[in-house]
Amino acid sequence: MKQAASLPPRRSARIQAISSNSADHENQVKKTTRKTSKRNAKSSNTESANKKRKTKMISKEVDKPKTTTPKRKSTRTTPKKKDNTLSKQQNLQLHLPRTREETLLEKYKNDSCSKNMLYVMGIDEAGRGPLAGPVVAAAAIIPTDIEGITDSKKLTKEEVREELYEKIVTSPNARWAVAIGDAKRIDEINILQTTLECMRNAARVLMGLGTSENDLNGEVDAATIYRKEHEISSELTGCYVVCGINDEKGKPLFSDHKTQEGDSGDCQYHALVDGNRVPKEMPCEAEAMVKGDSKEYAIGAASIIAKVSRDRLMHEYDKLYPEYDLKQHKGYPTAAHMKKVYQFGASKIHRRTFAPLKHMTFDKDGKIIDTESD
Numbered sequence: 438m439k440q441a442a443s444l445p446p447r448r449s450a451r452i453q454a455i456s457s458n459s460a461d462h463e464n465q466v467k468k469t470t471r472k473t474s475k476r477n478a479k480s481s482n483t484e485s486a487n488k489k490r491k492t493k494m495i496s497k498e499v500d501k502p503k504t505t506t507p508k509r510k511s512t513r514t515t516p517k518k519k520d521n522t523l524s525k526q527q528n529l530q531l532h533l534p535r536t537r538e539e540t541l542l543e544k545y546k547n548d549s550c551s552k553n554m555l556y557v558m559g560i561d562e563a564g565r566g567p568l569a570g571p572v573v574a575a576a577a578i579i580p581t582d583i584e585g586i587t588d589s590k591k592l593t594k595e596e597v598r599e600e601l602y603e604k605i606v607t608s609p610n611a612r613w614a615v616a617i618g619d620a621k622r623i624d625e626i627n628i629l630q631t632t633l634e635c636m637r638n639a640a641r642v643l644m645g646l647g648t649s650e651n652d653l654n655g656e657v658d659a660a661t662i663y664r665k666e667h668e669i670s671s672e673l674t675g676c677y678v679v680c681g682i683n684d685e686k687g688k689p690l691f692s693d694h695k696t697q698e699g700d701s702g703d704c705q706y707h708a709l710v711d712g713n714r715v716p717k718e719m720p721c722e723a724e725a726m727v728k729g730d731s732k733e734y735a736i737g738a739a740s741i742i743a744k745v746s747r748d749r750l751m752h753e754y755d756k757l758y759p760e761y762d763l764k765q766h767k768g769y770p771t772a773a774h775m776k777k778v779y780q781f782g783a784s785k786i787h788r789r790t791f792a793p794l795k796h797m798t799f800d801k802d803g804k805i806i807d808t809e810s811d
Contacts, residue, residue, distance in 0.1 A: 532586040533734040537726070541707050553703050558612075558643060559735025560636050560723075561711040563589070563743040565628055567768035568778070568794065569761070569787045570751050572618045572628060574635035575743035576643040576708070577735060581608040588731040589744040602745040605738050607687045613739075614643040614680035615746045616663055622676050624790045633716040635676075638663045641720045642678045644706055657718045669746055671753035711736050758784045779805070 538557040545555040562574040579586075583604050585597070592598045605611060616635035623631045637657075642665060663676040682690045708723035710716070711730045715723045729736040748767060755764040761777045761784065768774070768786075778787070782803040783794055798807035 531584055532582055533588075533732065533737045535734045537709060537733050538735055545705065549705075553705055555705045555707060556612075557707050557709065557735055558640065559709050559711075559729070559733060559737070559739040560640060561589075561730050561736050561740040561743055562632050562635065563740070563747045564768070565632055567788075568770040568774065568791050569620070569763065569768035569784065570747065570754060571620065571786070572623060572632050572635060573743045573747040573750075574616045574618075574632060574639045575613060575739045575746065576636070576639035577605070577613040577739040577742055578611065578643065579605055579608055579613075579735065579738045580610045582734075583608060583738075586734055586737045586741070588737055589740040591731070592741070595748065598741055598745050598748075601741050605742060606681060607683065609683060609685050609687045611683045611687070612643055612681070613742055614639040614678055615669065615742060616642070616676070616678045617669065617673075617750075618663075618676050619674065620786050620788045623788050627790070628788075633714065634661055635663075636710060637661075637716040637719055638676075638678050640706075640708055640716075640723075642680045644704075644720055646720055656720075669750055671750060671757060709733055709736055711740065754786055758786070 541557055542555055549555075556578050558576050558578045560574065560576045562572060564570060564572045583601065585592075585601050586605075589598060592601070606613060616639040618631040618635045622634075626634070638661075641662075663678045666673060666677040666679050669679050684690055706721035708715075708719060708721055709729060710723055710725050711728075713725050713727050715725050726733060726736065730740040731737070751767045752764050754768075755762070760781050761774065766774045770791075775793070778794070782805045783789060783797075783799055784803055787794060787803075789795065789799075793808075796809040797805050800806050
């Protein structure tokens with residue numbers, strides 16, 4: 438049998454070297470594969486652990502009860518409601534100041550050697566704008582400070598005005614006078630002149646000046662002087678004045694006064710008139726104060742007296758002319774009032790020179806028989 442021939446030594450060495458390199462390479466690859474596998478396994482374990490940790494955190498967040506910041510308790514307390522009291526009127530200040538009054542009193546005291554007193558009266562009106570009813574002016578001297586005295590237009594509650602009115606007219610040493618200018622007089626000389634006329638007559642009566650021919654002394658026209666009455670009433674016609682005066686305890690004295698008890702008869706007076714005009718032929722020194730009813734105590738008191746006096750009168754007129762519902766709008770030209778005018782015409786207390794009545798023709802009963810076209 439023939440034996441295989443042996444390989445040459447060089448070739449045999451080369452084959453052994455290749456075989457050895459191949460084995461080393463294979464071992465190297467195996468080592469690298471094992472390292473990569475371990476690294477991948479470690480990375481996988483890390484990611485898995487992170488996922489578990491995140492899941493656990495989310496689970497805790499979900500299960501964690503929500504916390505809310507507790508609301509701060511309000512310290513504001515709701516005041517108890519009281520009926521028919523001044524507390525019903527919001528933003529009611531203590532009372533208006535007596536700035537100008539005190540200045541005048543101080544000046545009179547320093548400049549005068551007379552023992553006579555100086556009285557500072559406030560004068561204001563109510564009812565210039567309505568379509569029906571009179572215009573009313575009041576003059577007032579109120580020595581007592583009364584809480585709540587301010588411009589009557591700021592007192593939106595009728596019961597508040599009524600309460601203040603009663604306090605004013607029953608206060609110690611108070612004096613007041615109320616002049617009524619009816620619709621007929623307004624149509625004769627216009628609303629402005631009637632208002633000024635009422636102011637002047639209220640001041641005259643407050644000062645104790647008479648209304649007879651002998652009392653006038655030629656100072657004013659007798660035709661412009663209003664008669665004196667004891668009380669305001671819807672049963673009275675024409676123009677008139679009502680007045681009152683109290684003693685030191687607030688009790689009524691007498692209405693037909695010349696002067697108050699203790700006065701010498703030569704008292705000095707100064708009038709503060711709301712608005713930008715002073716009536717002609719005033720019986721005393723006077724000055725106008727624009728928006729004085731919201732600035733000066735005496736004028737504020739007069740505004741309340743005038744407003745309440747007129748409102749009470751309109752309530753009485755409501756019973757005489759129920760078809761107009763005067764107690765609600767007090768004669769002002771509201772839509773409801775205008776509707777009643779077109780339906781029923783004009784009453785005796787309607788101002789025929791005010792639009793739209795001045796554009797209408799009425800029969801003797803006040804019914805509309807013609808209306809001017811625009």
